[in-house]
Structures are given as C-alpha cells and as structure tokens.
Amino acid sequence: MKSFVIVFALCIAGAFAGLTDQQIVKLREYKIGCLAETGVSEDVVNKLKVGEAVVFDEKLNCFSACILKKVGIMRPDGSIDEQVARDKLPKDWPQDKVDHVVNACKVQVGKDSCETGGKVLGCLAKTRAIALVN
Numbered sequence: 001m002k003s004f005v006i007v008f009a010l011c012i013a014g015a016f017a018g019l020t021d022q023q024i025v026k027l028r029e030y031k032i033g034c035l036a037e038t039g040v041s042e043d044v045v046n047k048l049k050v051g052e053a054v055v056f057d058e059k060l061n062c063f064s065a066c067i068l069k070k071v072g073i074m075r076p077d078g079s080i081d082e083q084v085a086r087d088k089l090p091k092d093w094p095q096d097k098v099d100h101v102v103n104a105c106k107v108q109v110g111k112d113s114c115e116t117g118g119k120v121l122g123c124l125a126k127t128r129a130i131a132l133v134n
Helices: 021-038 042-049 058-070 082-088 095-106 113-126
Strands: none
Touching: 021 042, 021 058, 042 058, 058 113, 082 095, 095 113
C-alpha cells in the first residue's frame, strides 16, 4: 500500500493528496465496519475528527483498536507493530519526527486491546500523525 500518514478512518474530505481513491474507499469501509462493531457514536468520532476534546470511553477505545487493527498498526493480540507504523508514516518526514511519533505511541498500553487502541490513537492524534477521511 502506498505510504501515507497513519490513517484513522474518520471524516474529512480533500486532505488526501497522498491517498488513492481505492485507499479512501477502503478506509471508509473500515470506519463503517468499526462503527457498527463497537456502537460508538459517530458524533464522538466526528468531534475527534475536528480536534475537539473527547473522552476515550470503552466504545471509542474499541473503535480505535478496530481501526488500528484493520490498517495493520495493531496486531490481533493488541500489540503494536512498530514496523507497520513506521511504514505508514510519510516518507518525506525527517527520521527524528518518525522516531518521535513511533517511540511516543508504541509504549501506550492499556489493560486490554481496546484501551491500548484508545491510548495509541490518542497519541497519534496528539502528535498529528493521523489522517482523517469521510
């Protein structure tokens, strides 16, 4: 898959010069599937999308884990695949920025895979290493 900013399939069009139409379609499918699977409110996901403060409750945590698993950053056992995370960061980022993001986010661990997903996604959002799609 073409290298791109770590993707959290949410909701904003037009910010994806680096993503193909096929990748955007796939990410939308992931979002729809994870919304249905976790029961998280799309309103909460949309708040996260626009940078509003959100509480990472059980549903949002599980949504986060679901998305991260679908894009391959999180393994089925809930651990983070550091190499996949690195591969998904933009190739034009300086190595020190890649290292900062990966090192900061890979150590975010919760009591289960859902909580870990929420912590990792929160970290990725904080470091501005996520892209959002409709």
